[in-house]
Amino acid sequence: MNQAFAVIDFSQTTFEMTILAQHDLTPAKQLIQKCRETRDPYLDLGNCGITDLNDLPELFECSHLETLILSNVWWDYGKFQPINSGNTGPDNILESIPEEMAQLNKLTKLVIGGGGHEL
Structure with a gap:
């Protein structure tokens, strides 16, 4: 079930209203569960409609993770081409990274930003 809410920024002389949907x-929970079961060191959570990582506390239990993809699209500098997430859901739009990310102590690569929604 999708729920929508509006965020209105009155800090500027003109206000901007952004409609955010809670997808x-x-x-995302299924991908995380599979990652936990298989102990796969790579997890692509791009295009899963994530707006707040705190809504996925099970992610922080994946202490075996070495690579975490949160971007919808990112640039591969080695191949000089954009890479799209393998997932086909709604865009992730993240505004912050919670402190709990520190629990992923084997994480060596975090891909975040891109897709027009830079953190």
């Missing part, structure tokens, strides 16, 4: 996080 069903079931696909």
Whole structure:
């Protein structure tokens, strides 16, 4: 079930209203569960409709993770081409990274930003 809410920024002389949708996080939760079961060191959570990582506390239990993808699209500098997430859901739009990310102590690569929604 999708829920929408508006964020209005009155700090400028003109205000900007952004409609954010809270998407069903079931696909992200399933990917995390599979990652936990297989102990795969790579997890692509791009295009899962994530707006707040605190909604996925099980992610922080994946202490085996070495690579975490949170971007919808990112640049591969070695191949000089954009890479799209393998997922096909709504864009992730993240505004912060929680302190709990420090629990992923084997994480060596975090891909975040891109897709027009830079953190």
